[in-house]
Amino acid sequence: MSEAAVKKKSKTPLIMFIVFVLPVVLAYLALTFDWFNKGSTNKGELLTPPLDLSSVVSDREPLWRLLFVMPQECAQGCENALYSLNQIWVALGKESDRVEPLVLAHQKSEKIELTDMQRHPNIKVLSTDEQNVNNVFKDASTDGIFIADTLGNVILKYPIKLQQEDAIQQSRDILADLRKLLKLSRIG
CATH class of the missing domain: 1.20.890 (cAMP-dependent Protein Kinase, Chain A)
Known part of the structure; x- marks a missing residue:
């Protein structure tokens, strides 16, 4: 060789x-x-373990939910959150029938006047007692916009934005995450 x-x-x-x-x-x-x-491609905070909302929404249709808990006083951040919920639902277009924008109101929540909610016609209001809200969120803060899946698991959280421009940008982030979830989901 x-x-x-x-x-x-x-x-x-x-x-x-x-x-x-x-x-x-x-x-x-x-x-x-x-x-x-x-x-990670999600823009929101992933809640691990997910919060169980099924006890509150058990009698409702199994849909994806944009969730907001009405605080005691609805200041600018609260108004931005309600506006965002409505705009995200509208922006979903043909997928909007798979998502329910939902506001949880309890005894200590600011009373939502009917005329005030007419500015946000697509948002459903679910009245429940404070104990149910506490059972769902346990030690977690209710200050935010949440995404819940069709089984009642609250999986993503987005903080409340006080500036309207920040709230609009956050709405885009929520919409992007929600579209990904709807694309991957065969349920709801």
Whole structure:
């Protein structure tokens, strides 16, 4: 055998190792030592574990829900949230029949005047007692806009925005997340 052939034969296992084994080892090390940011495409805060809303909405049709809990005083952030719920529902277009914008109101919530809710005609109001709301949210804050799946699991939370421009941008984020969920869901 010539000297060139011997050198070529000795390089072959090294090349095979570099091409096939090294990428697997590097991928394992990257996963083990968190060398990269694990990507998430949702814009909202993922609630783990999800909150169980099924006790409150058990008698309602199984739909995706945009949920807002009416606070004691409806200030600018509250108005922005109601406006966002309505606009997101409208922006869903043909998918809007799969989503229900829902406001939970309890005894301590600011009384929602009928004339005030006419500005948001697509939003449904569900009156419940404060204990039910506390059972759903337990230690979690009710200050936000939530997305609940068809089984009554509250899975995503978005903070309330006080500035209208910020609320509009957040509405786009909620809409993007909701469209992804509806695309992946066969239910509701």
